[in-house]
Amino acid sequence: xxxxxxxxxxxxxxxxxxxxxxxxxxxxxxxxxxxxxxxxxxxxxxxxxxxxxxxxxxxxxxxxxxxxxxxxxxxxxxxxxxxxxxxxxxxxxxxxxxxxxxxxxxxxxxxxxxxxxxxxxxxxxxxxxxxxxxxxxxxxxxxxxxxxxxxxxxxxxxxxxxxxxxxxxxxxxxxxxxxxxxxxxxxxxxxxxxxxxxxxxxxxxxxxxxxxxxxxxxxxxxxxxxxxxxxxxxxxxxxxxxxxxxxxxxxxxxxxxxxxxxxxxxxxxxxxxxxxxxxxxxxxxxxxxxxxxxxxxxxxxxxxxxxxxxxxxxxxxxxxxxxxxxxxxxxxxxxxxxxx
Numbered sequence: 477x478x479x480x481x482x483x484x485x486x487x488x489x490x491x492x493x494x495x496x497x498x499x500x501x502x503x504x505x506x507x508x509x510x511x512x513x514x515x516x517x518x519x520x521x522x523x524x525x526x527x528x529x530x531x532x533x534x535x536x537x538x539x540x541x542x543x544x545x546x547x548x549x550x551x552x553x554x555x556x557x558x559x560x561x562x563x564x565x566x567x568x569x570x571x572x573x574x575x576x577x578x579x580x581x582x583x584x585x586x587x588x589x590x591x592x593x594x595x596x597x598x599x600x601x602x603x604x605x606x607x608x609x610x611x612x613x614x615x616x617x618x619x620x621x622x623x624x625x626x627x628x629x630x631x632x633x634x635x636x637x638x639x640x641x642x643x644x645x646x647x648x649x650x651x652x653x654x655x656x657x658x659x660x661x662x663x664x665x666x667x668x669x670x671x672x673x674x675x676x677x678x679x680x681x682x683x684x685x686x687x688x689x690x691x692x693x694x695x696x697x698x699x700x701x702x703x704x705x706x707x708x709x710x711x712x713x714x715x716x717x718x719x720x721x722x723x724x725x726x727x728x729x730x731x732x733x734x735x736x737x738x739x740x741x742x743x744x745x746x747x748x749x750x751x752x753x754x755x756x757x758x759x760x761x762x763x764x765x766x767x768x769x770x771x772x773x774x775x776x777x778x779x780x781x782x783x784x785x786x787x788x789x790x791x792x793x794x795x796x797x798x799x800x801x802x803x804x805x806x807x808x809x810x811x812x813x814x815x816x
Contacts, residue, residue: 491534494549500526500556503563504546504579509756511573512785513605520573521604523564527552527587530580532612532653538639539651539682542715543579557592565599572605582609583620590623597627608633608674613654613662621669633706634666639678640692641699649681651719656699663703675704679711679740679766680732682720685810686803689732693740698747707748709755711737714764724764734760734768734776735803738792741780745789754784772797 504524511520529547530537537544552560568574576596578587588596600607607628613636625632638659639650646652663673677696680689697707711732714724723729737755745753757780759765761773768776775796783789 491544492549500552501559503560506567519571521571522575524577525560527578536651539719540712542718545717547579551586554592574600574604575608581611581615583611583615594623594627597624601629606631610635613658616662616666633672635674638675641696649683660703672705674706675700676708676710679709682723686736687807690736690740694743697744701749701751704751706752709740711757711766713759732766733803734766742792755780769799
């Protein structure tokens, strides 16, 4: 099966059937996580709205993304979004940083209608210092952004899933619908309007070796840094119903080592310019997430978090577990198609 046919076969099974009104009134998830605003260590409130999700998932979808399985399978009505907002506000405790996700694009009218976007932003105005949401670059336009800017009194951060600056990796391995230049243009356009812009960079897309994945992220950090305020290195974790999961079950993919996250941050920190460089691995230490040997995972994850919050990356280079030698051996043998 070719990578193209595999991607389309997975996409056909990805979208759930249309949900009823009861499901539409419930969020996908919400939590609080450590973050920083400038030099301040703070807590960030995170919520995932249940919407129709990313339109690209219906067409082909990204090889590592299974978020469409958590969607409504249809567009949410303004009333349903209002019920979800009520849930959010009941849980919100005045955290200064609020991150809102939709398993797609917050600025896509099919996911969140314009009036609901303004209502949501206004709900946090005067309470949160920064509001973040994610979108595909084609939706990052003035007609969608200005009303939100007028409704929210603090900083607004627009996140873009750039993933990599390598056009081949982006189109053939990750299956994005647009190239790196589209993301750069969108980032420059949004920054010119007075917004902060964040890029997500993917560590270890399918079909890359561990060393190739590190090199890809480090190069991407340097090339993306002039366009973004924050660069977030996101190591792949195995999500249900994805190309990556298909490969994983057949022994053709292993989530990245945490040592690879360390190396990407250590090397990338010298190329980030004025951009903030962070990584908060999802499912870190679990078999389907980025992990080492198990014995050192918690310690390495703590170091990655501390470096991300402090922006001090010098301590990351310290060897702290014998499995680092195994990681080096894996990198040496991978080009030969041999497992350590």
